[in-house]
Amino acid sequence: MRSIPDEQFRSWSHGLLRSDEKSYAELFEASYDALFGYALYITHDQAAASDILQDVYLKLWQVRETIDPERSLRALMYQMVRNFALNHERQRKRHAAEAIEDDHPSVRFDTVNDDELDAAKLKENLQLWIDEMPQRRREAFMLSRFEGLSHEEIASLMDLAPKTVNNHIVLALQHIRKKLDAFREMESSFD
Amino acid sequence: MKREHTYHLPTEALEGLNEAQQRDIQDMWDLCGAVAPITPAAQRKADVKAHVMAAIRDERERENARPALRLVRSSDLFASVSYRIAAVAAAMVVGLAVVLSPDADHYRALPGAVAEQISLSDGTDVLLAAGSRLSVPGSFGSEDRTVVLHGEAFFEVEPSALPFVVKTADARTTVLGTSFNVRSWPGSMSEATEVIVESGRVAVANKELEAIVEPGEAVTVSPFALTPVETTPSYRLAWRDGGFSYDNVLIGTIIDDVERRFDVQVKAPASIRLRPVTIHRNEVTDAAEFLGDIAATISVRYRATANGFEMYLD
Numbered sequence: 001m002r003s004i005p006d007e008q009f010r011s012w013s014h015g016l017l018r019s020d021e022k023s024y025a026e027l028f029e030a031s032y033d034a035l036f037g038y039a040l041y042i043t044h045d046q047a048a049a050s051d052i053l054q055d056v057y058l059k060l061w062q063v064r065e066t067i068d069p070e071r072s073l074r075a076l077m078y079q080m081v082r083n084f085a086l087n088h089e090r091q092r093k094r095h096a097a098e099a100i101e102d103d104h105p106s107v108r109f110d111t112v113n114d115d116e117l118d119a120a121k122l123k124e125n126l127q128l129w130i131d132e133m134p135q136r137r138r139e140a141f142m143l144s145r146f147e148g149l150s151h152e153e154i155a156s157l158m159d160l161a162p163k164t165v166n167n168h169i170v171l172a173l174q175h176i177r178k179k180l181d182a183f184r185e186m187e188s189s190f191d
Numbered sequence: 192m193k194r195e196h197t198y199h200l201p202t203e204a205l206e207g208l209n210e211a212q213q214r215d216i217q218d219m220w221d222l223c224g225a226v227a228p229i230t231p232a233a234q235r236k237a238d239v240k241a242h243v244m245a246a247i248r249d250e251r252e253r254e255n256a257r258p259a260l261r262l263v264r265s266s267d268l269f270a271s272v273s274y275r276i277a278a279v280a281a282a283m284v285v286g287l288a289v290v291l292s293p294d295a296d297h298y299r300a301l302p303g304a305v306a307e308q309i310s311l312s313d314g315t316d317v318l319l320a321a322g323s324r325l326s327v328p329g330s331f332g333s334e335d336r337t338v339v340l341h342g343e344a345f346f347e348v349e350p351s352a353l354p355f356v357v358k359t360a361d362a363r364t365t366v367l368g369t370s371f372n373v374r375s376w377p378g379s380m381s382e383a384t385e386v387i388v389e390s391g392r393v394a395v396a397n398k399e400l401e402a403i404v405e406p407g408e409a410v411t412v413s414p415f416a417l418t419p420v421e422t423t424p425s426y427r428l429a430w431r432d433g434g435f436s437y438d439n440v441l442i443g444t445i446i447d448d449v450e451r452r453f454d455v456q457v458k459a460p461a462s463i464r465l466r467p468v469t470i471h472r473n474e475v476t477d478a479a480e481f482l483g484d485i486a487a488t489i490s491v492r493y494r495a496t497a498n499g500f501e502m503y504l505d
Contacts, residue, residue: 036231065416148198173219
């Protein structure tokens with residue numbers, strides 16, 4: 001979504017204001033993957049993420065006449081996904097008896113050589129280290145690293161000070177550094 | 192759409208760190224690029240898209256089924272941009288003329304009465320609600336028939352080739368010959384201009400859109416939308432005979448009307464003002480009785496004060 005110019009979002013906003021289906025469909029195509037990723041950071045559940053996005057896009061159509069083209073539609077959509085996803089999380093925690101989903105399909109190693117195996121293993125570990133961070137730290141980091149949102153945009157989305165966002169991101173990277181050191185030490189002890 | 196994982200580390204993240212720490216942070220940032228975000232399953236995405244597109248088409252069909260407003264872009268109404276600019280310029284001149292022209296007539300319905308009956312030079316009759324103002328420029332009737340309204344009025348417009356235009360804070364209401372009601376109280380709790388049509392067709396516009404409103408229909412205007420309102424026009428026009436009629440309206444808005452109509456002060460906390468009620472009274476001659484009815488509807492108390500009334504919670 002970062003690569004889509006503000007101009008384009010403004011044009012979609014105007015399209016929504018006049019109930020233009022074509023603008024709506026374009027916006028869906030352009031924004032779905034990134035918003036799906038964001039819903040997934042929060043829920044860790046692909047089925048829930050699609051449900052959340054379905055609700056978000058329906059809601060967007062319902063409120064289309066109140067959209068202000070001078071305000072960022074991109075920020076509005078991230079905010080809607082966040083609200084729906086956090087709401088989903090609250091409900092899920094209320095029904096905590098549910099089974100824990102398998103979030104991390106294991107990587108298959110049978111057909112890869114040693115180098116690829118190392119790369120795959122490292123990638124799998126990186127994913128684990130990211131997942132084990134506190135929720136808000138992971139959210140700030142993922143938005144910065146994979147969605148290209150600025151500190152200011154993340155701060156406004158998560159209702160934090162930009163300085164706090166920066167702290168989260170630095171701490172996230174330092175956390176991964178520490179984990180990586182420990183991982184390499186363990187690997188070399190097997191050699 | 193392809194996802195990008197090539198974002199740069201925001202420079203803020205390196206501030207206040209020594210060289211080795213900066214290198215570490217940068218390395219970890221680059222390394223994490225390997226963790227591509229999970230892309231949604233194509234089939235599931237297609238299902239979601241099909242579902243939401245079907246839902247919005249359903250909604251549009253429902254909207255078309257009811258005698259809805261036909262929305263047209265203002266820009267589509269004017270064939271050329273220059274014509275549109277000319278129209279805007281003309282509107283601004285009219286607006287200025289109304290404000291500046293010393294020969295404009297200013298009508299005012301004083302608080303404490305039901306309404307003021309006015310006959311304009313073209314034969315149009317206006318019933319001006321208590322506390323409302325109507326400005327009629329000196330040019331009225333020669334090149335146009337434009338009036339400026341602050342408040343609420345019912346118009347019975349004399350048919351003529353010259354369009355009759357009512358300007359309010361956020362809307363222009365244009366007609367040829369018809370009867371309709373315009374309500375616009377800027378700064379109040381329900382400040383959006385509301386137009387109710389009794390007979391004939393009326394064009395209502397904000398800066399962006401224009402809608403044609405048919406007899407028996409009502410519309411509210413906000414800067415970005417024209418919204419049809421479900422209402423019973425005969426009820427909503429009860430004010431002309433001293434009645435009060437509200438369908439799910441905030442008490443704060445009703446209190447404003449009561450204050451103007453009876454020239455009294457009504458005190459009420461926000462917790463009461465923000466509650467919506469539905470109430471209809473044909474002829475109200477006594478403020479105390481009507482406020483008592485409202486208070487009873489929502490189970491709050493009221494009492495007389497030196498210059499009016501107070502509604503309060505126990």
